[in-house]
Amino acid sequence: MSAESTETKKVVRVGTRKSQLAMIQTNSVVASLKKLCDDVDFEIISMSTTGDKILDTALSKIGEKSLFTKELEKALEDGRVDFVVHSLKDLQSTLPPNMVIGAVLEREDPYDAVLMHPKHATKHLSDLPENSVIGTSSVRRVAQLKRKYPHLKFESVRGNLNTRLRKLDEDEVYSALVLAAAGVKRMDWESRISQTLLPDECLYAVGQGALAVEVRANDSNTLDLVSKLNHEETLLRCVAERALLRELEAGCSTPVAVYTEIKDKELYLTGAVLSLDGSECLKETMQTSLSDTQTQEDSSSEAHQHYVSVVAQTISHQAMQAAEDIGIDMAKLLISKGAGDILAVARQQNAGGEKK
Numbered sequence: 609m610s611a612e613s614t615e616t617k618k619v620v621r622v623g624t625r626k627s628q629l630a631m632i633q634t635n636s637v638v639a640s641l642k643k644l645c646d647d648v649d650f651e652i653i654s655m656s657t658t659g660d661k662i663l664d665t666a667l668s669k670i671g672e673k674s675l676f677t678k679e680l681e682k683a684l685e686d687g688r689v690d691f692v693v694h695s696l697k698d699l700q701s702t703l704p705p706n707m708v709i710g711a712v713l714e715r716e717d718p719y720d721a722v723l724m725h726p727k728h729a730t731k732h733l734s735d736l737p738e739n740s741v742i743g744t745s746s747v748r749r750v751a752q753l754k755r756k757y758p759h760l761k762f763e764s765v766r767g768n769l770n771t772r773l774r775k776l777d778e779d780e781v782y783s784a785l786v787l788a789a790a791g792v793k794r795m796d797w798e799s800r801i802s803q804t805l806l807p808d809e810c811l812y813a814v815g816q817g818a819l820a821v822e823v824r825a826n827d828s829n830t831l832d833l834v835s836k837l838n839h840e841e842t843l844l845r846c847v848a849e850r851a852l853l854r855e856l857e858a859g860c861s862t863p864v865a866v867y868t869e870i871k872d873k874e875l876y877l878t879g880a881v882l883s884l885d886g887s888e889c890l891k892e893t894m895q896t897s898l899s900d901t902q903t904q905e906d907s908s909s910e911a912h913q914h915y916v917s918v919v920a921q922t923i924s925h926q927a928m929q930a931a932e933d934i935g936i937d938m939a940k941l942l943i944s945k946g947a948g949d950i951l952a953v954a955r956q957q958n959a960g961g962e963k964k
């Protein structure tokens with residue numbers, strides 16, 4: 609390649625958190641983009657976020673929204689970066705008004721996984737002795753697992769994945785950790801997984817396992833660029849999941865859990881709302897058709913339509929609308945069964961709880 613062509617190459621700046629997992633995720637997104645367009649250079653700019661800096665407080669008690677995203681969104685807004693790579697589950701269901709999700713990539717394993725202390729390596733949660741301590745800061749995991757494994761205790765564990773694994777192996781506190789399988793696999797630690805938690809014992813978090821690219825809403829060049837990364841099935845499932853979360857007005861510190869599936873152009877959504885101690889659990893399943901029933905409408909007027917902040921110009925608007933609608937309908941169904949009260953109590957307990 610001549611020096612001249614290098615100089616004229618457009619440079620796109622990519623924002624990411626600094627943790628090893630975030631860097632692995634961002635590098636993989638950039639590698640995919642490089643394969644799709646060789647006329648662009650990418651510069652990765654990494655930064656620490658509030659969630660990375662405050663390590664002594666349970667996430668649910670910090671009380672700040674968008675813990676892992678705020679600093680990155682500021683850089684995006686200021687034009688210091690052109691897009692940001694996130695774990696979709698860390699993105700609020702309502703983004704700042706000038707930001708959109710310009711791509712949702714194919715989902716990794718969405719389930720939660722159990723990583724045992726080496727002395728318990730071959731065990732499952734049910735085999736652990738009474739009062740064994742399980743490390744997780746997720747109220748969603750604690751609420752569900754208390755129902756299935758009442759003999760266990762749950763304690764918050766903070767820090768990035770490397771810190772957590774070291775705490776498991778070296779501090780004699782935790783018998784096991786529960787982590788998203790997706791992160792564990794991306795870190796290449798799959799051999800440490802002793803048990804995968806399937807939907808009958810633990811539903812996953814909204815967006816878990818999927819990566820998302822956040823872009824300024826008015827930056828059509830970057831939107832065009834990253835839209836090549838979209839994975840249609842993942843995107844539709846995640847629109848339904850995010851719509852449920854938004855309509856419930858719940859955040860990452862309240863116990864909301866989901867399961868989605870697309871089969872024969874039908875989208876299935878299971879949504880659950882739990883009390884913090886797991887004593888109450890509302891769970892419902894609905895389905896909707898994703899096939900186009902009308903002839904394709906003139907899409908030009910709808911090209912930049914958002915569905916729970918997700919923009920996807922190449923995916924049928926009818927399918928996107930159906931996905932958003934089923935999420936909203938599920939929230940209404942759960943609310944009609946009492947979800948609002950369960951969530952209000954959980955929020956209050958989170959706010960008033962002790963520092964851990």
Ligand code: DPM
Nearest residue numbers: 695697744745746748787788790791813816817860
């Ligand atoms: C959110 C939660 C957690 C993260 C809450 C939840 C887990 C916190 C904890 C919203 N974000 O899941 O109920 O484990 O104490 C996070 C992880 C990943 C993205 C790590 C993990 C990697 C997986 C992915 C933290 N965010 O959940 O083990 O990309 O989906």
